[in-house]
């Protein structure tokens with residue numbers, strides 16, 4: 001126990017989430033540590049990210065610019081020695097690509113050639129200005145049900161978009177695929193569908209092995225079907241505060 005109840009709460013929920021990931025790895029006969037736990041800190045303050053860093057979490061997901069960039073800057077200022085990475089998991093407006101490319105290790109939600117172009121230009125500029133040293137990692141967001149409001153490209157569009165990203169490989173690195181499972185239907189069936197799509201994709205893009213799939217409610221199904229990165233918000237942070245859009 002500490003004198004910070006929020007820290008104690010996060011310590012418990014972080015441990016519980018890690019235990020779930022570890023149990024799912026075992027259930028799927030996958031090596032321990034093969035799945036990354038990305039702690040989704042969106043809507044929660046920099047103070048919580050600092051608490052999580054102190055508890056040993058070092059990979060985070062954020063979904064909205066400019067709040068995310070400001071939060072990352074605040075955390076870096078508070079912990080200049082800490083090594084941690086923040087991924088952009090939410091949809092990116094093209095005009096925000098430049099600032100996102102300054103702080104994101106990876107963008108999980110790339111679903112158009114225009115966005116890829118904007119991110120490549122942003123990554124180049126960020127490197128020219130010394131704000132980053134590496135290429136920007138890219139995951140292509142897959143739409144399993146064709147619902148464009150949730151973002152993503154249908155399976156048929158993936159190879160074409162991957163080819164476009166590959167042409168930008170001075171600035172972008174194609175790491176793999178991402179999915180947000182549709183709300184309706186069975187998570188298990190959605191993740192099995194995703195696994196089949198990924199298998200075909202990796203045949204053509206053998207280096208793009210990452211699969212970002214699974215959230216608080218469906219991480220076990222995602223890990224059973226090959227996820228390499230689960231994005232967990234609510235199960236660690238608690239319910240998100242209501243905010244205006």
Ligand SMILES: *Cc1c(COP(=O)(O)O)cnc(C)c1O
Pocket residue numbers: 040042063089090180215216217231232233234235
């Ligand atoms: C918010 C969010 C998550 C986390 O969802 P939870 O159900 O709270 O775990 C995962 N992925 C994306 C893209 C998100 O926007």
